[in-house]
Amino acid sequence: MTKRNITVGVTxxxxxDSPGPGxxxxxxxxxxxxxxxxxxxxSYDAMEPGIYMHEVVDKTYQIPLPSAGQQSLLTRLEYIHxxxxxxxxxxxxxxxxxxxxxxxxxxKSMGISTFLPTLEQFEERHKSALPAFGEKYGIKVPxxxxxxxxxxxxxxxxxxxxxxVVKGKFYDASVAYSPDQAMAYFNKISGKWGLPIIIQQYTPxxxxxxxxxxxxxxxxxxxxxxxxxYITDKxxxxxxxxxxxxxxxxxxxxxxxxxxxxxxxxLEMIRTDRNEYYLIEINPRFPAWVHLATGSGQxxxxxxxxxxLGEDINPYKRYEVGKMFVRYSWDQIVDLKEFExxxxxxxx
Amino acid sequence: xNLLKNLALSDTGFVFNPxxxxxxxxxxxxxxxxxxxxxxxxxxxxxxxxxxxxQTDKETVEKDLYDFFKMLEQLKLTEQ
Numbered sequence: 001m002t003k004r005n006i007t008v009g010v011t012x013x014x015x016x017d018s019p020g021p022g023x024x025x026x027x028x029x030x031x032x033x034x035x036x037x038x039x040x041x042x043s044y045d046a047m048e049p050g051i052y053m054h055e056v057v058d059k060t061y062q063i064p065l066p067s068a069g070q071q072s073l074l075t076r077l078e079y080i081h082x083x084x085x086x087x088x089x090x091x092x093x094x095x096x097x098x099x100x101x102x103x104x105x106x107x108k109s110m111g112i113s114t115f116l117p118t119l120e121q122f123e124e125r126h127k128s129a130l131p132a133f134g135e136k137y138g139i140k141v142p143x144x145x146x147x148x149x150x151x152x153x154x155x156x157x158x159x160x161x162x163x164x165v166v167k168g169k170f171y172d173a174s175v176a177y178s179p180d181q182a183m184a185y186f187n188k189i190s191g192k193w194g195l196p197i198i199i200q201q202y203t204p205x206x207x208x209x210x211x212x213x214x215x216x217x218x219x220x221x222x223x224x225x226x227x228x229x230y231i232t233d234k235x236x237x238x239x240x241x242x243x244x245x246x247x248x249x250x251x252x253x254x255x256x257x258x259x260x261x262x263x264x265x266x267l268e269m270i271r272t273d274r275n276e277y278y279l280i281e282i283n284p285r286f287p288a289w290v291h292l293a294t295g296s297g298q299x300x301x302x303x304x305x306x307x308x309l310g311e312d313i314n315p316y317k318r319y320e321v322g323k324m325f326v327r328y329s330w331d332q333i334v335d336l337k338e339f340e341x342x343x344x345x346x347x348x
Numbered sequence: 349x350n351l352l353k354n355l356a357l358s359d360t361g362f363v364f365n366p367x368x369x370x371x372x373x374x375x376x377x378x379x380x381x382x383x384x385x386x387x388x389x390x391x392x393x394x395x396x397x398x399x400x401x402x403q404t405d406k407e408t409v410e411k412d413l414y415d416f417f418k419m420l421e422q423l424k425l426t427e428q
Binding site for chain 1: 354356364366367368369
């Protein structure tokens with residue numbers, strides 16, 4: 001098969017202890033049977049390790065933080081597009097998705113394809129809206145409430161009981177076993193990610209996750225369930241194994257059939273001892289462990305790019321159960337000149 | 349007692365439950381028992397097989413098999 005040459009812009013190059021999905025997405029693209037991908041890294045911080053990983057990232061450009069707004073992002077992407085002729089962009093951060101979703105038509109008119117959820121899909125799966133989401137699509141969700149002040153913790157604790165889960169609006173979650181802990185986590189998480197904070201009823205069980213890809217028409221193009229087998233102190237998977245979990249697959253199929261999800265996503269679920277499944281979070285993009293899907297036979301990043309470029313593709317039917325991933329850390333030696341270039345000129 | 353249908357047994361004694369991702373290691377006797385269970389043998393047939401294969405007595409087999417079966421149940425490696 002002749003591979004097509006394409007250029008793909010990818011964010012999420014922060015391959016750190018709480019990694020972004022950029023590098024795993026790129027690894028899937030580099031293993032593509034359909035494309036020769038030139039990878040353009042889009043970074044926010046000069047310390048994102050992916051910037052210096054020249055074997056997987058061909059060139060990197062800094063882009064403005066999401067808080068700078070859509071126009072600022074568009075101006076920068078116009079410049080990058082002039083230099084690189086981007087075919088596709090894959091954004092990999094929750095916090096940047098709003099801007100990319102808003103800009104997707106403009107980007108399309110420039111010749112840059114994306115494959116993103118609609119704004120409605122993106123908004124309705126927010127942590128704060130999860131109970132309504134669960135009700136709408138028939139998926140069990142632990143009780144949760146959005147709060148803006150610490151004083152509200154007490155009444156919710158009375159209703160939910162301890163332990164309870166304190167969550168940030170975008171990232172971070174901690175289990176609090178006492179009022180003191182709940183207040184400390186409220187301060188810590190709101191200090192980092194802002195308000196509101198979500199207080200969620202604690203659901204005992206095993207966390208199981210699924211990385212999936214919806215075609216935007218109600219079909220699940222691919223899905224692979226996984227259980228974390230080693231978790232860092234930040235609660236991130238350092239190792240995991242693919243599972244045979246038909247019930248979780250059914251939940252993913254049901255969600256995608258119901259909301260016609262477009263793009264990558266991750267379901268974070270708790271499976272209780274009674275084999276009940278509770279949805280604790282939906283991430284609106286691929287997870288950082290998405291390379292496990294590629295490694296077990298479903299190259300979701302490649303499939304996303306093919307759909308972004310307008311191809312109709314057959315959904316994946318199989319994956320290898322019992323495939324593991326184990327992360328590692330690696331000290332890259334970086335010339336100061338490289339750091340200087342990305343810091344000063346915003347390009348490397 | 350029925351083992352989980354999809355439980356993966358390796359000849360090395362490595363056992364993998366694909367539904368939970370849990371893995372275990374068993375010794376050669378444990379592996380023999382799991383293989384017999386997987387082949388649908390009854391508890392009586394397994395007792396007899398162990399007595400034939402190993403130099404041991406009925407009481408020891410009875411006690412050890414009881415412990416092993418309880419452990420399989422606790423680890424949720426069996427189904428009704």
